Amino acid sequence: MFRPVFAAVAAVLCVAAATPAAAAPTVYPLTLENCGATVTIPRAPQRAVGLGQNSAEILLLLGLKDRMAATAFWPSAVLPELAKDNARVKLLTVEFPTFESLLAEEPDFVAAALPSLMGPGSKVAKREDFEKVGIPAYLSPSTCLSTAGAKDVYGSRDTLWNPGLLYREIDELARIFDVADRGQALIADLKAREAAVRALTRPDGAPLRYLFWFSSPSPSADAYLGGRNSASGAIAAMLGGTNAITADAEWPTLGWEGIIAANPDVIVVAALDRNRWALDRPDAKIRFLTTDPAVSQMPAVARNAIVVMDGQAMNPTVRTLYGAEQVARQLKEKGLLK
Numbered sequence: 089m090f091r092p093v094f095a096a097v098a099a100v101l102c103v104a105a106a107t108p109a110a111a112a113p114t115v116y117p118l119t120l121e122n123c124g125a126t127v128t129i130p131r132a133p134q135r136a137v138g139l140g141q142n143s144a145e146i147l148l149l150l151g152l153k154d155r156m157a158a159t160a161f162w163p164s165a166v167l168p169e170l171a172k173d174n175a176r177v178k179l180l181t182v183e184f185p186t187f188e189s190l191l192a193e194e195p196d197f198v199a200a201a202l203p204s205l206m207g208p209g210s211k212v213a214k215r216e217d218f219e220k221v222g223i224p225a226y227l228s229p230s231t232c233l234s235t236a237g238a239k240d241v242y243g244s245r246d247t248l249w250n251p252g253l254l255y256r257e258i259d260e261l262a263r264i265f266d267v268a269d270r271g272q273a274l275i276a277d278l279k280a281r282e283a284a285v286r287a288l289t290r291p292d293g294a295p296l297r298y299l300f301w302f303s304s305p306s307p308s309a310d311a312y313l314g315g316r317n318s319a320s321g322a323i324a325a326m327l328g329g330t331n332a333i334t335a336d337a338e339w340p341t342l343g344w345e346g347i348i349a350a351n352p353d354v355i356v357v358a359a360l361d362r363n364r365w366a367l368d369r370p371d372a373k374i375r376f377l378t379t380d381p382a383v384s385q386m387p388a389v390a391r392n393a394i395v396v397m398d399g400q401a402m403n404p405t406v407r408t409l410y411g412a413e414q415v416a417r418q419l420k421e422k423g424l425l426k
Contacts, residue, residue: 143261304366355377
């Protein structure tokens with residue numbers, strides 16, 4: 089589903105690799121401010137761990153497969169264009185790895201995608217755990233959220249996520265590995281795609297209200313939704329609309345009575361490969377939406393304003409822009425965008 093997009097990215101990176109570097113080489117030691125911490129990289133990493141799908145895929149997109157010791161935590165399958173390179177990198181687990189399994193790979197750098205993988209309440213390790221063993225650790229700027237008073241490690245976001253955070257992450261990771269030219273090539277491609285999505289309009293000019301449903305443990309359980317200021321909210325904004333969910337939490341949960349009351353114009357259901365919960369699969373979500381006696385009466389369901397998007401795009405990741413493209417393509421087919 090992403091093949092044309094990432095084929096284009098790969099072509100851009102190939103051109104960048106074949107021409108003289110436009111960016112200055114990295115001077116080590118390199119010191120960065122990262123999520124309230126100072127991280128110093130003594131030299132270009134040679135045995136990096138991509139802790140989380142987004143971190144791993146960015147490193148692969150930057151052509152760093154030969155400098156990756158391992159990856160872990162994959163909610164979705166790797167992008168098809170990266171499958172060959174990814175197969176050369178050791179997979180620790182698609183779930184949460186142990187800190188001991190990470191250390192066994194003797195990493196000289198760890199890039200983490202989520203605070204649940206490297207944060208105060210992490211199930212894997214805290215930043216200071218890596219500091220104690222002398223391993224520079226970097227957390228995605230997109231997930232540096234306030235967890236004060238939050239019910240989970242994902243925290244809340246008081247301003248709308250924007251792709252600038254993703255571009256910063258790509259630039260910083262590229263500089264850490266001394267491949268800044270590749271980073272700039274990837275950023276240029278993503279910015280062009282973002283502009284194309286933002287140029288789309290509604291035929292009647294009225295903004296659409298979107299609901300982004302990530303998953304639910306069961307049909308009777310509360311649904312995990314994309315919060316107001318999350319990457320899902322950013323996708324809604326790129327498409328000229330708004331998020332029907334107003335909670336600041338990154339992943340609020342809501343019962344179906346509340347979802348019916350929110351009355352979205354479009355329901356975006358996530359496609360997940362992890363197969364952890366009964367409603368991870370998009371067909372299971374759509375079956376519930378269209379057969380439940382109450383939910384099936386929602387105007388969005390009755391109008392078949394239901395679209396499917398890669399679940400990883402609902403996280404603030406390199407896939408978010410392509411998730412916006414997925415939604416836009418389906419809405420154009422339904423006549424809701426032009």
